[in-house]
Amino acid sequence: MSSKMNNDPKKLLRYTPSERANHWLTAMCFILTALTGLSLYHPFFYPLSLWFGGGVWTRILHPFFGAAIVLFFGVMYARFRQHNVMNEADWEWVRRARELVNSDDRNMPEAGKFNGGQKLVFWLTAACILLLLLSGIVIWRVYFSFLFPIGLIRFAAVIHAISATLLIALIAFHIYAAVWTKESLSAMVYGRVRRAWAKQHHPLWFRRMTGEGK
Amino acid sequence: MALQSLDITRRSATTTPPPGQRETLEVVKLIDVSKCIGCKACQVACMEWNDTRDVVGTNHGVLDNPPDLTENSWTVMRYSEVETERGLEWLIRKDGCMHCGDPGCLKACPAPGAIVQYSNGIVDFHEENCIGCGYCITGCPFDIPRLSKKDGKVYKCTLCSDRVAAGLEPACVKTCPTGAIVFGSREDMLGHADERIEDLKSRGYAKAGLYDGTGVGGTHVMYVLQHADRPELYNGLAKDPSISPMVALWKGIAKPLASYAVALGILGAIIHYVTKGPNEVSEENENEFKDEQ
Numbered sequence: 001m002s003s004k005m006n007n008d009p010k011k012l013l014r015y016t017p018s019e020r021a022n023h024w025l026t027a028m029c030f031i032l033t034a035l036t037g038l039s040l041y042h043p044f045f046y047p048l049s050l051w052f053g054g055g056v057w058t059r060i061l062h063p064f065f066g067a068a069i070v071l072f073f074g075v076m077y078a079r080f081r082q083h084n085v086m087n088e089a090d091w092e093w094v095r096r097a098r099e100l101v102n103s104d105d106r107n108m109p110e111a112g113k114f115n116g117g118q119k120l121v122f123w124l125t126a127a128c129i130l131l132l133l134l135s136g137i138v139i140w141r142v143y144f145s146f147l148f149p150i151g152l153i154r155f156a157a158v159i160h161a162i163s164a165t166l167l168i169a170l171i172a173f174h175i176y177a178a179v180w181t182k183e184s185l186s187a188m189v190y191g192r193v194r195r196a197w198a199k200q201h202h203p204l205w206f207r208r209m210t211g212e213g214k
Numbered sequence: 215m216a217l218q219s220l221d222i223t224r225r226s227a228t229t230t231p232p233p234g235q236r237e238t239l240e241v242v243k244l245i246d247v248s249k250c251i252g253c254k255a256c257q258v259a260c261m262e263w264n265d266t267r268d269v270v271g272t273n274h275g276v277l278d279n280p281p282d283l284t285e286n287s288w289t290v291m292r293y294s295e296v297e298t299e300r301g302l303e304w305l306i307r308k309d310g311c312m313h314c315g316d317p318g319c320l321k322a323c324p325a326p327g328a329i330v331q332y333s334n335g336i337v338d339f340h341e342e343n344c345i346g347c348g349y350c351i352t353g354c355p356f357d358i359p360r361l362s363k364k365d366g367k368v369y370k371c372t373l374c375s376d377r378v379a380a381g382l383e384p385a386c387v388k389t390c391p392t393g394a395i396v397f398g399s400r401e402d403m404l405g406h407a408d409e410r411i412e413d414l415k416s417r418g419y420a421k422a423g424l425y426d427g428t429g430v431g432g433t434h435v436m437y438v439l440q441h442a443d444r445p446e447l448y449n450g451l452a453k454d455p456s457i458s459p460m461v462a463l464w465k466g467i468a469k470p471l472a473s474y475a476v477a478l479g480i481l482g483a484i485i486h487y488v489t490k491g492p493n494e495v496s497e498e499n500e501n502e503f504k505d506e507q
Contacts, residue, residue, distance in 0.1 A: 055345035141348030
């Protein structure tokens with residue numbers, strides 16, 4: 001795709017350059033945190049620690065990668081929060097999601113900039129990251145664990161493992177949804193989408209952007 | 215195998231069997247609290263043999279010195295003044311690793327081979343494999359391992375595995391002047407404990423008994439206690455030590471369950487894509503915006 005096409009004024013701007021940079025920085029930190037975290041979670045994944053310079057480096061780096069996620073996602077959260085407020089149509093969208101998954105979108109309620117599924121992923125991701133942050137501080141042995149009683153450290157270890165599993169599942173789902181819905185990945189990479197795409201997947205947003213049907 | 219006498223039964227973060235063909239003799243260190251005079255010779259011998267030196271501390275009003283286990287003090291005498299039906303009693307317990315049959319530290323450890331359990335029962339930390347995460351501290355039911363600020367590794371009593379491998383008794387046993395600490399085969403130690411308990415009972419300690427940590431698969435360090443019904447009298451020794459249910463959940467069922475669930479999800483996504491096809495823009499919408507192409 002040439003840059004000329006990307007700047008085509010007939011296309012709709014979905015994500016600004018700074019939003020895109022923000023998203024991909026968060027994504028990179030997620031990959032690094034997930035790989036280091038998995039290698040500490042199950043012996044099956046321990047060899048992943050070799051990519052980071054061994055077990056000790058993996059242990060040192062993991063919490064800092066996690067802190068970077070909190071930072072970058074925090075900015076993203078502030079940016080996208082208003083766009084992700086769930087309304088009645090969004091809940092209806094979620095209830096009918098099974099139909100869409102079966103390739104039948106005839107009865108899907110019209111989505112705005114984000115559909116109900118995307119909004120739900122947004123809030124669940126935020127909740128998981130908050131839990132990971134709080135539990136992560138408690139089990140960060142070198143700097144913080146001595147501040148907490150052993151019972152809380154054990155509880156935090158369980159919460160950290162559960163919320164990490166949930167987050168990895170959520171992001172796997174998020175990635176698949178982006179691959180499955182053609183052209184949505186390029187929206188996050190290049191920023192602009194075709195009007196046909198916008199009308200197909202986000203009709204309410206399409207009308208708001210084009211002034212059509214008001 | 216570096217040391218044939220130290221065959222391995224369990225190895226941390228390892229899902230396949232460790233080398234354990236040979237059956238070595240199961241050993242036990244038996245600490246008779248009623249015979250201990252609190253001389254701390256065992257603390258000294260421990261540091262002497264293991265070449266650790268703790269910092270000179272400050273007097274904080276009790277005899278416990280240092281006040282807690284450290285990365286240099288792998289054993290510490292705990293002095294408890296308690297009121298019992300016999301009046302004031304001074305109970306002195308030698309604290310340190312209990313060498314659990316089912317070690318919580320080993321269960322929690324994510325680094326392959328950083329913690330091993332030899333077939334003789336000794337639980338040993340191999341610091342060269344330790345990554346310094348401190349999960350063993352989270353997993354230990356007795357609050358034993360200590361993280362070194364110097365090298366970021368965790369240290370604790372080895373039960374002098376190096377001495378035992380060469381047929382010697384642990385340094386603390388060797389030095390104990392009253393014979394309060396003895397070492398030998400599990401069978402012999404249980405026999406010796408029985409004699410000691412019988413003797414204590416004849417001297418009026420009706421509740422004398424053996425503390426052997428059945429909840430953690432039986433420990434390889436055992437205590438003869440004058441008041442075995444109240445182990446908490448001995449500086450808060452756990453009454454029914456066991457691996458915390460939180461640790462069991464975290465390092466037990468959750469580990470494989472979460473891994474399978476995520477793997478299943480990824481498999482599901484691939485199947486979905488190839489059976490249902492991608493979610494593309496409809497012909498109708500494509501035709502409406504033909505000018506765009």
